[in-house]
Amino acid sequence: MKKEEIPQDLSALGKITKEICYATDTEGNYQTGLSSGWNVKIDALDLAWADIKKRIETARQKVLDHQASPVYFFMEYRLMDLSILADYTGFWQWQIKRHLKPNVFNNLSDKNLQKYAEAFNITIEDLKTMTVHED
Known part of the structure; x- marks a missing residue:
């Protein structure tokens, strides 16, 4: 070119x-x-973001249907996977997998919830209610 x-x-x-x-x-x-x-790249990025938004909405619905905890929603929203979240929180990946279950999440201490809140840059209340504040 x-x-x-x-x-x-x-x-x-x-x-x-x-x-x-x-x-x-x-x-x-x-x-x-x-x-x-470049239009080709713009179209590809738009398609990728549409997929990400779909994953976030799927995660939100799973939380509302009590199939997953809010940790799952915020992992999708912040574009994190288990490895990244483990690095931010200090939890083992297997612990995070357990915390993705609503009944386990509901029994987490404020100390553990605070680790997630800090990793997602939100408050504990925002974590529990899936409240997102645009930066």
Whole structure:
């Protein structure tokens, strides 16, 4: 691709950041150039975010149906997996799996709930009620 052909399609991240692309100049030498977005990439990211939103809503419904604890919802909301959450909380992964069960979660101490609240950057009350405050 030639330097003047670097895509400049405005994306959601286009106002925040730019991406470095490699392109050729008029003499055929490779140089870097900045791109504010590319429609193909924008479509792929939109599709990925739609999938993430669907996973979050599925998790919310499982909590409301008493099939999972609010920890599951916030793991999906914060894009975490067991390994990441274990690193943030200090719990073993098997402990977190247990805490995903509503009956186990309901018996957790405030000390343990506070570890989850800190990992998710929320309060204990927000954790219990699945309340999300947009940053």
